[in-house]
Amino acid sequence: MLLLGIDLGTSAAKVSVIDAQTQQLLASATWPETEVSIESPQPGWAEQSPDLWWENVKGAILKCHTKGSYNPKEIAAIGIAYQMHGLVLTNAANNSIRNSIIWCDSRAVETGEKAFHDLGADYCLQHLLNSPGNFTASKLAWVKQHEPFVYNKVHQFMLPGDFISLKMTGVATTTVSALSEGIFWDFRDKKVSTKLMEYYQLNNSMIPGIQPVFSEHGFLMKDVAEFLMLREGIPVSYKAGDQPNNALALNVLEPGEVAATAGTSGVIYAVTDGLDYDPQSRVNSFAHVNHSTELNRIGVLLCINGAGIFNKWVRQLAGQSVSYEMLNQMASTVPQGSDGLLALPFGNGAERMLNNQLPGAQFINLDLNKHSLPHIARAIQESVAFAFRYGLDIMRENGMDINLVRAGRANLFLSDIFAGSFSSITNLAVEFYEGDGSFGAAIGAGVGAGIYQSAAEAGNLRKPLHTVEAAPSVILEERYNDWKSVLKKQFT
Numbered sequence: 001m002l003l004l005g006i007d008l009g010t011s012a013a014k015v016s017v018i019d020a021q022t023q024q025l026l027a028s029a030t031w032p033e034t035e036v037s038i039e040s041p042q043p044g045w046a047e048q049s050p051d052l053w054w055e056n057v058k059g060a061i062l063k064c065h066t067k068g069s070y071n072p073k074e075i076a077a078i079g080i081a082y083q084m085h086g087l088v089l090t091n092a093a094n095n096s097i098r099n100s101i102i103w104c105d106s107r108a109v110e111t112g113e114k115a116f117h118d119l120g121a122d123y124c125l126q127h128l129l130n131s132p133g134n135f136t137a138s139k140l141a142w143v144k145q146h147e148p149f150v151y152n153k154v155h156q157f158m159l160p161g162d163f164i165s166l167k168m169t170g171v172a173t174t175t176v177s178a179l180s181e182g183i184f185w186d187f188r189d190k191k192v193s194t195k196l197m198e199y200y201q202l203n204n205s206m207i208p209g210i211q212p213v214f215s216e217h218g219f220l221m222k223d224v225a226e227f228l229m230l231r232e233g234i235p236v237s238y239k240a241g242d243q244p245n246n247a248l249a250l251n252v253l254e255p256g257e258v259a260a261t262a263g264t265s266g267v268i269y270a271v272t273d274g275l276d277y278d279p280q281s282r283v284n285s286f287a288h289v290n291h292s293t294e295l296n297r298i299g300v301l302l303c304i305n306g307a308g309i310f311n312k313w314v315r316q317l318a319g320q321s322v323s324y325e326m327l328n329q330m331a332s333t334v335p336q337g338s339d340g341l342l343a344l345p346f347g348n349g350a351e352r353m354l355n356n357q358l359p360g361a362q363f364i365n366l367d368l369n370k371h372s373l374p375h376i377a378r379a380i381q382e383s384v385a386f387a388f389r390y391g392l393d394i395m396r397e398n399g400m401d402i403n404l405v406r407a408g409r410a411n412l413f414l415s416d417i418f419a420g421s422f423s424s425i426t427n428l429a430v431e432f433y434e435g436d437g438s439f440g441a442a443i444g445a446g447v448g449a450g451i452y453q454s455a456a457e458a459g460n461l462r463k464p465l466h467t468v469e470a471a472p473s474v475i476l477e478e479r480y481n482d483w484k485s486v487l488k489k490q491f492t
Helices: 050-065 109-119 121-128 136-146 160-169 176-181 194-200 222-228 242-249 308-318 324-332 373-397 416-426 437-448 455-459 474-491
Strands: 002-008 013-019 025-031 075-082 088-090 156-158 236-241 258-262 266-272 284-287 298-304 342-344 362-364 404-408 429-433 466-468
Touching: 002 050, 002 160, 002 437, 013 050, 013 437, 025 050, 025 437, 050 160, 050 222, 075 160, 075 242, 075 437, 088 160, 109 121, 109 136, 109 194, 121 194, 136 194, 156 160, 160 236, 176 236, 176 284, 236 242, 236 437, 242 258, 242 266, 242 298, 242 437, 258 416, 266 373, 298 373, 308 324, 308 373, 324 373, 324 416, 342 373, 342 474, 373 416, 373 474, 416 429, 416 466, 416 474, 437 455
Parallel strands: 002 075, 075 236, 258 404, 404 429
Antiparallel strands: 002 013, 013 025, 088 156, 258 266, 266 298, 284 298, 342 362, 429 466
16 A cells, blocks of 8 residues: 655655555655746745646646556555745636745745734734734735735635645645734634734634544545546545644654755754744744644744755855755865864744844855855855754754754755754754655655554654764864854844
């Protein structure tokens, strides 16, 4: 029995097919082959086309089939992971009516800050666990205010993964986890927040049917199944945001367990059983994949918008002939501390851990007679590790005890420079696992379809590849203190 997982990322869609019994990866594919761009009609705005996402998902599935390592007709269930916090608007015909306002878009910051003030900090933090900030609810309110001609056509709003599921099944559903990441969910009252919906003057009828994360969200329609060479009627049995899904893939399900990822953005995701929140909403709390009304499982998320995208930027400047592997090799020729060169790895939208400021990306101490491309490559990777340390210290301020991090060997964590810098500056061991978001989505599909009895049963089959032990560095600690001093002078 086979399981198919979809990871709808910012730069591409990735699909993996695994054997349910052994969890062996049989094939994976990414589409398109060049990274998807982010449209920015105005400074601070970030949009992508939901219809293009759907085309890319279909392309990735068909490309995966060409590997010839499995029979597509043996796929029994589909799981979907997706970029979080995006807003998709559909009409009564289930068609997207505008580009999605995606996770790193900053246009709704002012809208959310006003809501935080008007609704009251106590209500927002105690009930929503967050400020409405720049999240999906505030984006929807922005559309209502600034694009009434679009809003008046809206039948339903949804998160990106909800849209892909809709295109596959013809049925619109969402989850408590999805609604919580959009800051629609009241954790105290255990329902959609009446107070927030009334404040933003939003209609509850626009919310798709609410289902458990692990459940049947619909069944593959005949025409879609024929096009994708799959069996008609197999279920979409799992949907989750990319960070809760990454935690599932790493068997991070219980309080005290922590997952990390360093893709376009960088994330630390720690599970707790309390309705915890940061008073300044610099880190955010959402319902985890195994959260229920009976059992709190809250994912506390630190997000750094500018992470892998900074690495991508320097690679593009270096030219298409320079691969990420070559960039990592260049970085390895430079000593720890990058000969004094520092970087602020931001410039990809408002940074929540910096109170929704827009700091931009910067280089500090750049010496044109000393520093070269290898220095820049290393400084970027070290600076992302510094940003992780800064965010982890915020989480520790809020009482979180973090001793071990689990991560997939992917994206920036493929770089020994970054993995070592991260472990060193955070003083945390990092346990690495095989698999990525699409792998985790396939596991989730198995749980939702009842092939695994629980997420814990599925996770217990995972074994680490290796561990990078913490090795504190005096040089990196000194550079980090310099980096933090620059950051605080400018943005705190």
